Amino acid sequence: MTLSELKQDAEAELLGSFSNNNPHINKVEAMGLRSGAKIVIRKIHGRNIVVQVKDLGVDLVIDKELAGMLEVS
Amino acid sequence: MSRITVGLAGNPNVGKTTILNNIAGKNLKVGNWAGVTVEKAEVEFTYNNYTLHIIDIPGIYNLTATSDAEKAAVQFLVDGEIDVIVSVLDSSNLARNLLLTVELMELEKPTVLALNMADEARSKGLELDLGKLKTILQTDACFTVANSGEGIDELLDKIINCFENSHDPAKLKYSENVESVLTTAAQKSGQPAQSKYDAIRALESSEQEASEAERTLGVGITKAINDERWKLASSIAKSVTASSKVKEKSVSNKLDRVLLHPFMGIAIYIALFYLMFKISFDFSAPYMDWIDGFMNNFLATASSKLLITLGVPDVVTRFVSEAVIGGVGFVLTFVPLVAILYFFITFFEMSGYLPRIVFMMDRFMHRLGLHGNMMTPLLLGFGCNVPAIMATKNMSSKKDKILVTMMIPFMSCPARLVVFAFFAFIFFDNPALVIVSLYGIGVIVALITALLLRKSFLKGKAANFLLELPPYRLPSLKTVSRIVWAHVKRFIYKAGTFIFLVSIVVWVLLNLPPGIKSADESIAARIGKTITPVFEPIGLSDWRATTSLIPGFLAREVVLSSMGIIYKTSTEDSLREKADENLAPLLKEQAVELWESIKSSFVSVASLGFSTFEVETSDEGSEGLRETIQKSFTASSAYSFMILLLIYNSCVATVAIMIREIGRKASFLFLGYSFVAAWLLAFVFYNVSNLLWP
Numbered sequence: 171m172t173l174s175e176l177k178q179d180a181e182a183e184l185l186g187s188f189s190n191n192n193p194h195i196n197k198v199e200a201m202g203l204r205s206g207a208k209i210v211i212r213k214i215h216g217r218n219i220v221v222q223v224k225d226l227g228v229d230l231v232i233d234k235e236l237a238g239m240l241e242v243s
Numbered sequence: 244m245s246r247i248t249v250g251l252a253g254n255p256n257v258g259k260t261t262i263l264n265n266i267a268g269k270n271l272k273v274g275n276w277a278g279v280t281v282e283k284a285e286v287e288f289t290y291n292n293y294t295l296h297i298i299d300i301p302g303i304y305n306l307t308a309t310s311d312a313e314k315a316a317v318q319f320l321v322d323g324e325i326d327v328i329v330s331v332l333d334s335s336n337l338a339r340n341l342l343l344t345v346e347l348m349e350l351e352k353p354t355v356l357a358l359n360m361a362d363e364a365r366s367k368g369l370e371l372d373l374g375k376l377k378t379i380l381q382t383d384a385c386f387t388v389a390n391s392g393e394g395i396d397e398l399l400d401k402i403i404n405c406f407e408n409s410h411d412p413a414k415l416k417y418s419e420n421v422e423s424v425l426t427t428a429a430q431k432s433g434q435p436a437q438s439k440y441d442a443i444r445a446l447e448s449s450e451q452e453a454s455e456a457e458r459t460l461g462v463g464i465t466k467a468i469n470d471e472r473w474k475l476a477s478s479i480a481k482s483v484t485a486s487s488k489v490k491e492k493s494v495s496n497k498l499d500r501v502l503l504h505p506f507m508g509i510a511i512y513i514a515l516f517y518l519m520f521k522i523s524f525d526f527s528a529p530y531m532d533w534i535d536g537f538m539n540n541f542l543a544t545a546s547s548k549l550l551i552t553l554g555v556p557d558v559v560t561r562f563v564s565e566a567v568i569g570g571v572g573f574v575l576t577f578v579p580l581v582a583i584l585y586f587f588i589t590f591f592e593m594s595g596y597l598p599r600i601v602f603m604m605d606r607f608m609h610r611l612g613l614h615g616n617m618m619t620p621l622l623l624g625f626g627c628n629v630p631a632i633m634a635t636k637n638m639s640s641k642k643d644k645i646l647v648t649m650m651i652p653f654m655s656c657p658a659r660l661v662v663f664a665f666f667a668f669i670f671f672d673n674p675a676l677v678i679v680s681l682y683g684i685g686v687i688v689a690l691i692t693a694l695l696l697r698k699s700f701l702k703g704k705a706a707n708f709l710l711e712l713p714p715y716r717l718p719s720l721k722t723v724s725r726i727v728w729a730h731v732k733r734f735i736y737k738a739g740t741f742i743f744l745v746s747i748v749v750w751v752l753l754n755l756p757p758g759i760k761s762a763d764e765s766i767a768a769r770i771g772k773t774i775t776p777v778f779e780p781i782g783l784s785d786w787r788a789t790t791s792l793i794p795g796f797l798a799r800e801v802v803l804s805s806m807g808i809i810y811k812t813s814t815e816d817s818l819r820e821k822a823d824e825n826l827a828p829l830l831k832e833q834a835v836e837l838w839e840s841i842k843s844s845f846v847s848v849a850s851l852g853f854s855t856f857e858v859e860t861s862d863e864g865s866e867g868l869r870e871t872i873q874k875s876f877t878a879s880s881a882y883s884f885m886i887l888l889l890i891y892n893s894c895v896a897t898v899a900i901m902i903r904e905i906g907r908k909a910s911f912l913f914l915g916y917s918f919v920a921a922w923l924l925a926f927v928f929y930n931v932s933n934l935l936w937p
Contacts, residue, residue, distance in 0.1 A: 191465045193309045194707050200304035201711060202339045204473060212496075213503055216606030218615075218708055220503070226339050229499075231602050231615075233708040 173209075173219065174237035180211045182242040189239045198236060202226045209242070246294040247406045248324060252316070252347060253331035254340055255302030256713045258359045260284065261389035261722065262331060263299045266399065290399050293406075298325075306346045306440070310638060321350065321440065327405050328354045329398070334364035334371060334386065338480035345472045348380065348415055351438035353405045356384035357398050362391070370485035379479055390719050415439060417471040424456045424464070443468055495595075495714045502596070508603050519587040521675060525847040527579035529840035531664070533833075534576040541833050543568045544824050551822040558754075565807070566750040578731060580664065581657045585730045586723060588625070593718035597622065598710055605708055611690055612697035614708050617647045621689070624654030625682075628897040632904055642701045645905045646693055649913050652897055653689035655682050655889055658799035663885050665803055669873055670881045677882070685889050688920060749794050749805045767793070767809070781887065781925040782880030782933075792887070799894055803868075810871040879936070883929040890921030 176182055186205040189195045202223040203209070213220040217233050251259040263284060284299040301316040308314040320328065330347050332340035348354060356376070358364075364371060377384050383401045387394035416422060428446045429436055436442035446452050446464055456464040502508050543564040550560040591597050600622070605615025616638065623631035631651045638644040655663070663681055667674035697703075752767040759765055771790025778789050787809045795802040876884065902910045
């Protein structure tokens with residue numbers, strides 16, 4: 171399943187991305203959302219999802235289109 | 244004396260701008276939302292017999308750019324003439340920050356690490372082994388706390404030391420497979436790469452080599468390299484972090500539960516921004532009135548008296564009291580309002596609240612074909628349109644950039660607020676509501692413009708939305724005050740130079756050709772009278788009002804100073820009377836009024852409710868322009884005039900920056916559009932209001 175399918179407060183582990191060499195996905199990964207990261211969905215607001223990367227303690231906002239390219243466990 | 248060029252690089256919100264601010268005492272605008280450092284800020288100063296040229300580079304997460312600002316940052320880091328790179332890291336989030344450091348070190352340029360926000364790391368229970376970090380990366384490093392200045396001198400010493408020893412950072416070693424692929428590719432190309440970064444880029448750009456690498460590694464070369472970088476950054480972070488018991492961001496999480504709530508969050512946002520304007524007006528209005536009175540009642544009289552006593556010709560005396568004091572001095576009266584508004588804007592920026600607004604507004608903006616990222620430059624537009632348009636460099640697509648650039652001029656800046664406040668206080672019982680309504684009209688016109696553009700010239704969907712929500716921070720009052728002071732100085736500087744020059748030109752135009760008996764015969768009047776028929780349908784049949792619009796194209800504040808000259812020139816001629824005034828009682832009167840203003844400002848802020856917006860418009864003792872304007876306009880024509888000033892394109896500086904960012908053709912099309920839109924809106928409002936309230 172993808173990150174965009176997760177519900178609020180759901181916890182998951184990122185497995186990787188479906189996209190290869192997409193600069194936006196590269197940036198997402200550089201911001202901390204990369205394979206192996208443990209995440210919590212803090213809030214879903216319209217097309218956006220607030221994801222907390224637990225290991226890093228950072229909150230990121232990502233739109234559902236990009237989130238749909240990220241595979242989660 | 245050696246000159247060292249230093250680039251400050253790092254993720255957004257790690258405190259690069261604050262470090263620069265602290266080093267040089269240069270008060271830059273700093274904030275907690277992604278992409279605030281869009282402009283390249285730089286400073287040059289002498290330190291220990293070295294000339295340090297420090298450049299603040301826009302925040303980036305990696306060296307793969309997705310926006311214009313990131314492209315500029317990456318290009319500068321890769322190709323720019325930098326002697327030393329300072330990699331600024333957030334000490335409390337080392338793993339992610341080290342990822343960029345690793346990429347920077349692939350450039351193989353002299354690098355120093357600044358582990359900033361060391362105090363936050365300590366408070367989170369993190370203990371970092373600096374010595375170990377230096378050993379692993381074979382580069383110099385130090386802890387810094389930009390807000391307090393801790394470690395800044397040490398950082399400067401390390402920069403100089405790094406420069407003097409040409410201390411190249413360690414050549415990073417990735418896994419054997421990856422290194423082998425890179426070496427093979429370099430051998431095949433026959434051209435040795437200048438750095439690991441160049442080797443990776445060369446491999447990625449060669450389709451054949453990249454395919455071969457993918458076969459060898461089992462994954463694409465970009466992914467393989469990214470994984471290597473992350474592994475390295477994580478392992479370094481783990482090995483230098485003695486304690487990783489990170490405290491939760493409990494305060495931020497609790498605040499976000501309220502501030503990011505779909506209804507409460509937006510309600511609080513609206514309430515906070517309304518309160519910001521309420522407090523700004525209630526607190527500043529008494530001081531505005533006092534400065535106005537001081538300028539017109541005391542300073543103008545004192546200068547006239549002095550110059551007449553010295554035997555200076557009347558024309559020079561009038562020049563000083565009308566062009567200098569009546570023009571530039573008039574704009575200075577609004578300094579308290581500008582300062583308080585900037586205080587709030589800066590506070591919201593630095594506290595981390597503004598990225599939340601971007602997030603909250605994205606849902607609404609997306610329905611209009613926009614996205615929340617556009618809110619950042621749009622909000623900056625309320626401060627000044629020029630940096631706001633420059634902040635569109637952060638848009639990831641050109642269409643988005645043009646779109647938001649064409650919305651920004653409708654965001655009312657303090658320069659327009661100066662004019663609105665002046666008219667609203669004269670003509671309306673509730674000036675704050677009138678001003679809020681004008682701000683609202685500006686926003687609505689901006690949104691309609693965006694919708695029209697999305698349906699016509701700029702078809703397409705909004706770009707992807709990606710943003711970091713930094714933790715809430717209580718901004719240091721010292722830093723906020725320094726930033727506010729910088730804005731106030733810029734406002735005064737603008738008033739003191741640009742507006743002064745425009746005032747001179749206007750005054751001269753009003754007093755030429757030589758020998759005229761009144762402004763009615765001047766060149767300015769001829770121009771004003773010529774264009775008046777265009778504005779008559781919107782209630783502006785007075786040539787003096789239309790004449791003041793001419794310099795208004797140069798800068799909004801100038802409308803008032805020009806009116807000061809135009810109206811006073813044609814209605815006042817009481818120099819000799821002023822010269823006979825006794826200054827001592829006038830000065831005493833000003834002192835008493837100042838004390839009353841101080842008391843009044845605190846009383847009106849302490850009282851809550853809309854009634855406190857109804858600031859008295861009868862400024863005792865203040866005469867001249869306000870009274871004259873009151874006779875020349877009606878409430879309808881005054882509002883129509885304000886709509887015109889609000890909607891038609893901003894000052895010449897905005898036009899100039901717009902041309903630079905989106906091109907001449909688009910800018911001039913926008914100029915025509917904004918004038919037509921302004922005229923039509925003013926026409927509808929003026930005629931409807933006259934029908935309803937004849």
